[in-house]
Amino acid sequence: MDLKKLQLYKLPIIFVLSCTAFYFSFAYDLDRTDFFKLAGLYLALFYLSFNLIQMQKNNFWFLAGAALVFRLVWLLALPDLSQDYFRFIWDGRLIAEGMNPYQFTPDQLMQQPDFNLSQGGELVAGMGNLSAGHYSNYPPVSQLIFGIAGFLSPESILGSVVVMRIILILADIGTLFIGWKLLKKLDLPQHRIFWYILNPFVIIELTGNLHFEGVMAFFLVFSLYLLYQKKWLLSAVLMGLAISVKLLPLVLLPFLIPYFREKRNLLKLPVYYLVTSLVVMVSFLPFYSEEVVQNFSSSIGLWFDKFEWNASIYYIVRWFGYLDKGYNIIESAGTALAICTFLLIMILTFLRKAENLKQLFTSMLFAVSIYLLFSTTVHPWYLTIPLMLSIFTSFRYMIIWTLVIILSYVAYSNPEYQENLWLVALEYLAVASYFMLELFGRKKPFQALLT
Template structure:
């Protein structure tokens, strides 16, 4: 035992230091304290990198550390996001047999039909309270289960949500490691995801369900590689029914599956997505849901890159914010880019398909009007199967976007936004144009970590 401790002395110290920093993040951090926020975040990145570097072949130790880091947050209230209050609100509505897509919290608060409504309403924020829910039906099912298991306790619901997300990360470890093995890539790359402090903080800490969504997406890709496309399509539908973003990848499957199977895949996926939505469908549902989704293209702005440049030009030329014009146009550009990418011959192989997926979601985020930190979960997971590292670098820098919380009026520091994207674009440009001969579609296949 003594010899074992001596052999792993430094990794043990790194593990204990990480535990202390995660505890401070979970229980002793105010999001307005930027120095502490940035300091803890940066330190955790360094500690995780060193731990992975020193113990890259010790899967039991690394996986155990990943689970312990997540369990530290188990009874903590999220301190960087208030979205979970809306999750619980929607879940409680579901338990009362009320369709959460038909009413906003603002409309219900005068005569709330759920226990603890005032606390949830006052805590979720004006933006969430004033708009219809945009969370797809399978996500709503998790919210309802958490509300049921949590009873009248908010922390009980939080613990339930957190356990769902931790369980999803366990599934990602299983499918991710096996898919890496089948692609002849280093299996320890799965820890680029599992030990990334960004993933631990944004998913387990802040309760965002992108982790559950990418679990279904990853499982779909795994069974797609196993040529079990029927099961793959069902899992893909589950992913879409947690978050809509995987819809972006559907056109890319055309060359991989070929025409007949691709059409069958699309049809089966559409059927199961419709099946999930079926209990909620009504005329009011379509009105509210399309309006809610449309807000992301025509109203909301946060941590954008190219859009902010366009907005600046719009103010100079027109004298007002042109988001209502620029948002939809940028969405169309993303759609056309993905369609063009879907015809590339490299999509016939899974490594090429994964690389196309990475650049599709990256272009989507680069052109988006709103890029919350947790939006990086999808490209980060996909990136470990391609070898491109600009997304892990982005996951370190994305914490700069939280500088907005330090301002009473929630104003962004555009210098920090510019720094974030200059580094990301610079690093991506280096990888694309300097490190590969056919950059956008070549998937590095190095056996190194």
């Protein structure tokens, strides 16, 4: 590289080196109770990353290389912001031992005198009482990944983490290339894919904290890419795999009705749904029994009527419930809000057009946003899919949400993991305000930055 080119790349290289140092600090030198350091690193990474995208938006390989370097920094780090990985490893080692991860809770197995699992006690202690006392709720493709880690690293927690992390990095690479090609097909700026791939939220929550929304995002964007190419049977297979990683894409399926109708292929839609359903059912077959179905269903139900975290509309409903009933009404409120979510998504399905894939992406983005707003639990990594969908639309509020979601981590700064509801309110106020400006404002906010 000559001196002139070196001068041209001087600032971007400084930004990449700075981000690498900050990610290293995040991965190996951060206590999650230190919220000010956590937030400071996160904000700095956001600033540097999005400036880097603006400076090198036409240099695919430079940005792709930076994205890979930032992920490889985490390779040997244990997740600090989430303890879910202990349950992933537990389920994976059960599979490696030929056991069904849906059949028993970890607590039940640990009470059996003849049960023996490598590092079992350490894994149960790490996952915490809440996870150890409930059945696994991770669908089969996720379990397959856990099982691969269990086979390849049966006695090392770090080894299992490395295996799963490599799979997540490969999924992100797939999303990068498929997303890049799909943006080109839709005549949209191709550098938008880096709003996802270089977003610190994605790198920290997926690569760092080992959440498999990244694998789901890959299957989903690949499915929609194949749908655009009119390879709808293969698209249905990939959609089924996305659902079998995490169940969230189920809320997107209704929006294929107006899309297929506009394409005058409505008769093909039942076959699309059938293929998708068959893929999901086949993925469950190795684990199937009536007991397992009951266990899995009960575990999924907990997210609607037992668990609560970083919610918005639900917290308002809960407050009115305390005023009226004097106790937490989550069981009735969670069910009611789930019904409201379903009804709103169905109304949106028939009100919005889907003449092309851009409109389909927008409808799906709104659907997942509705789902999150009415949920009782919104963990940061739940934003992965709507963020990915948003890069194919004209809406940018998800980027703002991935920035302010860091406020939810203030709960880790106290021993009781108590949320600061003022900060939760600030998070949702920022997102709602930005969305309203996008929807009704004459000028798009931060348009120059987010083009």
